[in-house]
Amino acid sequence: MILVPDTSLQLNTRYCNSLTSYSRRKTIDVQIGDVPLGSNFPIRVQSMTTIDTMDTQGSVEQSIRMIEAGCEYVRITAPSMKEAQNLENIRKELRKRGYNTPLIADIHFTPNAAELAARLVEKVRVNPGNYADKKRFEVIDYTESSYQAELERIRERFIPLVKICKEYGTAMRIGTNHGSLSDRILSRYGDTPLGMVESALEFLRICEDLSYYNIVLSMKASNTQVMVQAYRLLVQKLDEEGFKAYPLHLGVTEAGEAEDGRIKSAVGIGTLLEDGLGDTVRVSLTEEPELEAPVARTLIDRYTHREAQQKPILPIEHSPIHPFQYFRRKTHEVVNIGGHNVPRVVADYSRVENLQIEDLKGIGHFYLPLPDKWRMNDLGADYIYTGIHPAPFMLPNGLKEIVDYPIWQQTADKVNTFPVLENYEFLDVNEKHLTLNFVRVQLLYITGDQNLNQSDPGLVLLTAIKADPTAVLLIETGNAHAMAELRRLFFLLITHQITNPVIILRSFDLLPDDTLQLYAATDCGGLLIDGLGDGIMLGADYVAELEKPKLLKVLSSYNQTAFGILQAARTRMSKTEYISCPSCGRTLFDLQETTAMIRKRTDHLKGIKIGIMGCIVNGPGEMADADYGYVGVGKGKIALYRGQNVIKKAVPAEHAVDELIELIREDGNWIEPEAEGI
Structure with a gap:
């Protein structure tokens, strides 16, 4: 099979200096007191x-x-x-x-x-x-x-x-x-x-x-x-x-609180x-x-120091995607990845030895001994990568296992376990899974030159991937300019009309939770916003030295972060979203206290968006995306909205949360929270 680049999607939509090399946009200087602003000064x-x-x-x-x-x-x-x-x-x-x-x-x-x-x-x-x-x-x-x-x-x-x-x-x-x-x-x-x-x-x-x-x-x-x-x-x-x-x-605006x-x-x-x-x-x-x-x-x-730290990436002459509108990259479905499926979350448990049933709680899967059943919450991972340490017990139906290829070759259940192959294994082995094979790929394996000789190893790899409908890519990078390099790889797939799904794999040094959230959200979320990616895997490469309890805690945080990124990028809604303003001198009630109170009563409503606005300036307009709104309109008075339409005016604050819940109930969107314990 000869790959023919698709040039029909080339767009003249320039909005930055480079899509592959970090370069800050040049601006004029703006004088703001003694702290000037613009590209000649640090980002303020x-x-x-x-x-x-x-x-x-x-x-x-x-x-x-x-x-x-x-x-x-x-x-x-x-x-x-x-x-x-x-x-x-x-x-x-x-x-x-x-x-x-x-x-x-x-x-x-x-x-x-x-x-x-x-x-x-x-x-x-x-x-x-x-x-x-x-x-x-x-x-x-x-x-x-x-x-x-x-x-x-x-x-x-x-x-x-x-x-x-x-x-x-x-x-x-x-x-x-x-x-x-x-x-x-x-x-x-x-x-x-x-x-x-x-x-x-x-x-x-x-x-x-x-x-x-x-x-x-x-x-x-x-x-x-x-x-x-x-x-x-x-x-x-x-x-x-x-x-x-x-x-x-x-x-x-109105990003909300805490991790979200x-x-x-x-x-x-x-x-x-x-x-x-x-x-x-x-x-x-x-x-x-x-x-x-x-x-x-x-x-x-x-x-x-990004300019000094980044490794060179071949430039992109024309972007094959539309930067001003959202279009998800066209992919074919492989099992439940790609196509019209929501992006999947893969939990990396490859560093967890002697895996126990209770170790899966951190990725949203709970075993209940009394009814002898598994339960899964809204942040239940879709796949678990166990590497060379396969699970010694039967996993729940909602969780599928991925192992390294040599382990897969030895496993007794080659149907319900899926292999991950290095690029050279993918090209050389004779036996593969009949429906789903993960392939680890980096841009450095492929130069991206569209005029390569057909015998070039990179082009051979792309050709093999395109010819295999069971292949799902795990793409990763060691470049400090990570998002750009991963984007370059996505663009290469698009221009060569390769529709295999892609899981974005990012590994970081051991970081504090809040720093990891910011880095992973930037690198993965920036791709998802452009419709690039059919899943996320936050790699555990740098946490092997941790003792097991600490390791499991870190991996639980990774899983929660992955779901948070998908929700923030608007590609998979797995929990209630709160569009809450950060408060200011116009605010008519305690926003932090009220947000916590509303969250406590409603955070089980998967996919519902609730706007919590301290004053009429920030509502209803600022909560344009919300399904329901809770807006301060006077001292001790709240207006409740359905979308951008006010439904109840001047509700006493002490009754407003109950009235909000009743409004959600009237629309058929209310479900009772499950009992504690899972």
């Missing part, structure tokens, strides 16, 4: 206070905790004129205490507050979706003339702020949020990345007409696929339309950082704001 870290802006002392103390945790810009909400005015007092007190960190006023709905704040602090953030527009969730059929009239109205409302910023040397972030696009934008562009980009460009055109360029741009969304696509499209549009190369502020929030943030932010996009980062967690900066710093620091 910022966060946002959660204290009431009218509480001067509380805001100052919290700002100091954030700064000492690594925050280089402090954002503070200014929902009205009185909060905007009090920014002056907060700033004076911080300066008096020796902290010169630039302050950013966060503005929604109130142009007057923005105009005041621009005279007092170093930067203002405006949301084009609600700065001069009202959102009523109405679909309006604009004529060209009526649409232009709306643009002129926005121009008149926005120009005063631009002039003030220009006069005072104040920077501005034009920050589009996916969930708060105006009715006008939605009516013309829909709920799309293009609508997000155009929303910002409308305001940017006004700034450039007035020769004001001290601007940062952002395209935030809770949906990581939309977020990544919007930033990429923004860069492409800036270049295409001849705008200056403005710096980018990166963030995933960190993984979701890394999937979105890390994917963009890999391609050299991003000049400042904010990780939005439903936690104390001083906990956000270290997470952002961990993400950023991976790229400090």
Whole structure:
């Protein structure tokens, strides 16, 4: 069989310097107080206070905790004129205490507050979706003339702020949020990345007409696929339309808390950082704001020496995938991998000797002696790789075993156990499994040159893989620039029309759980967002020296992280998703306490998305992807939403969670939680 590269999918969709070599996007400089921003400077870290802006002392103390945790810009909400005015007092007190960190006023709905704040602090953030527009969730059929009239109205409302910023040397972030696009934008562009980009460009055109360029741009969304696509499209549009190369502020809105929030943030932010996009980062967690900066710093620091650490990868002249829309790579089904199946999770137990039944609890499989049955929870691994230490007992039906090829040759059950072959074994052996064979492959085995002689070993391997419908690839890399190298291998498969499924295998040095979550979410999630990958295996190569109890704990964390990555990339929903804002001075209830309370009552509702928003600014628009919403609308009052439609208004807070559950029940989406013990 001769492989013929497919060139029909080549797209002129350039959004970064290189898809194979780390290279930070070149931007203009933006002056923000004494901490300039742009590609000539390090990637900056910022966060946002959660204290009431009218509480001067509380805001100052919290700002100091954030700064000492690594925050280089402090954002503070200014929902009205009185909060905007009090920014002056907060700033004076911080300066008096020796902290010169630039302050950013966060503005929604109130142009007057923005105009005041621009005279007092170093930067203002405006949301084009609600700065001069009202959102009523109405679909309006604009004529060209009526649409232009709306643009002129926005121009008149926005120009005063631009002039003030220009006069005072104040920077501005034009920050589009996916969930708060105006009715006008939605009516013309829909709920799309293009609508997000155009929303910002409308305001940017006004700034450039007035020769004001001290601007940062952002395209935030809770949906990581939309977020990544919007930033990429923004860069492409800036270049295409001849705008200056403005710096980018990166963030995933309402990422949530704890592990889920960190993984979701890394999937979105890390994917963009890999391609050299991003000049400042904010990780939005439903936690104390001083906990956000270290997470952002961990993400950023991976790229400090990336250019020197990376191994060369052949360049990609044309991308065979669409970077601004999600399309899953076309694959054929092998057993339950690929095709229309959800991505699978493979647990690497190859370092676990003397495997016991109870050792499977950490990957979601529980044996109940009394009824003599296995049970599996929502994070039950699909496959377990035992290497040279096969399980000495019968595994549950929901878990399939993979062993090294020499072990498979000796096993008594060659039907229900599957082999993993090195590339040379795959080419040389005569006996294989009849339905499923895993093949370990690295890009270094294949040069990727489309003009290779047909006898080239790499091309021989690709040809053999394509000819074998039972082959599933386990792709891995030792390159520091890991996501790019794995992506290069995926592109090679696509251009050669190879449809075999692929499991992404990533192994890391023994890392703290939170660091592993960020690294794995970046490397694997960045591929999944582009529709690349039919499963994840987090390798245990570097944990062999651990004693068994500690090893099992690490492997359980790996399994949980793998499922979290798939959920964050929107490719497999295995648990309840909470779209919760990180809190700010506008918040009308304790977000951390409320989120924990709602999670306790609902975290068994697999696949349901619940938005928890502290105020009307962050809901219902910001929870655009949520099935249900819990939004603060007044002191002790909650509004409950189904999608973006308010169902119950002004529910007393003490009854709101019960009312939320009743709403879920009415829709037939409620199930009773199972008894404790599995």
